[in-house]
Amino acid sequence: MAQAQQKPHYTQYVMNQYILNPALTGIENYTDVKLSHRRQWSGLRDAPVTTYFTIHGALNKKDYRTTATSFQVDGTNPRGNDYWQDYTAAEPHHGIGMQVINDQTGPLRNFSAYATYAYHMGIGARTSLSFGAGAGLFNVSLDANKLNFGNTQVDPAVYNNGTVNVIRPDFMAGLYLYGPDYFLGASVQQLMGQSVYFSGARIADGNKLTPHIFATAGYRFLLSDDLNLIPSVMAKFVDPLPVQFDINAKLQYQDFLWGGIGYRKDDGWNAMAGVNISRTFNISYSYDYTTSALNTVSNGSHEIVLGVLLGNKYGDWCPRNIW
Template structure:
């Protein structure tokens, strides 16, 4: 008898099975807040992001992830004009002069919220979190922040849409048409940032949770496992108008088929206007991204992923769109000061 179902394979509730249980993102390099709560309130304004990601387009039941994030500083005393504000026409707001004048942010707090929905086939996960961070100055150039987020996840499975390989599969038991479980969701992080370098460490699902979906005891071994994310990037000028930011992210999930995975990225930015990025997810695929700042009000970016795994024979790639808004941007910053 086949004991696997989509729910079981994705959550790892079959005996001995585990898998990455958090969504993939390509544009996390533009919104690391989605992975690390320590970025809460890192900028001078309220940062709003909306994103939709369609993974493996062309496959029935392929993953679709959407999220809304918002965060802002609280008690930030250095909300003042920066080198990117009100510059004369023709001067590059992200040139060498800007980084020479860069100063660490004053100590402050940050608050925020994330709403995320991730659907794969008959499985749906909705998460709502609120976050807090404290940013402290280490010296005149560097800041260190620590943050956490907490909320709930609702994980549901629509049995009515399932087609069991074997009628009466004990993995499904006597479940009703739709089953859902609520679980706490707690995440923590650290973020070090300065004029040309950043590094972060975050842990998601830090409180391991059991997830029971079947009547048969042999299937009641599902767990929501902690996920670790390590991030690092370095920014340097190619010319006074163009800068480059190579970065790397390490993801670790204990017990997953590939417990450690690396993302490598290089982002090129022209002034405060336009950026492009290329990336490689080791043993998974390639990505490309293009984005545009529209004044000092909002920005838009698009990413495309191409997988090198066998699934590429049926998939038309992955598309990810993100729109950002800079609210309360009283000093007219045209792009993030501390996240680049």
């Protein structure tokens, strides 16, 4: 754990980039709520299981129907060419939000909770820039009952305790540039890079909470008035590991259905699908097929995301800026 990836994988990052980047706080016209559950490497004992809850919304945002918010109008397609021609940059506004994440891998449990803030402003007629930050607590717990030490001598502080807990403050920050056709984002999590010790001995460097840097980018191709193709990429930098890339393509039919495929470097392929049930609820699912050596013991990874749009007074069926 001292020099390894500690933040969870998110196959459906494009559906909730807020989980990676606090600069998306308050980016839409409504309060965006997401609940997600991911079971990685299903069939493998003590494999990672991740659950998160996020909520964020804008303060005093003034995007009205005349600025082409994604609402359904009788006889028109809310995702057709006219919609994007009328797109305008965001009015200056603030956003606030909260993230709660629980990640369990074998005897280790990482629980974190953050409050986030972002400021959005237009820097061109159709281009907006936001910057955000988050502050919270990171709790690492070790269940010694799940450890098998054999005949090895270990620190009594670990061996004699059922569960050892360590709590640390944590910070994140990010930038997000977006318009009608593209987005570019960069963020860093576990900004402080602290060390975690499970006993008072403080041997070597302990288990370091390594900073994680995320970069995302995507572009929208309007194939027809009914179909949008949105390829995207996420790069993850965790020193000293090699850079990891996720590449995805999402095909969206109006504001109703979408499907996609993706590839994670040195890990595997994935398939995704989702539906906007109404202007209040949406749901999506993804399956990862592992191509690494783990495929001999893994049945793949499953991830589900449930979305709720609160205070959706403009009747948005689909995110305008997150996609």
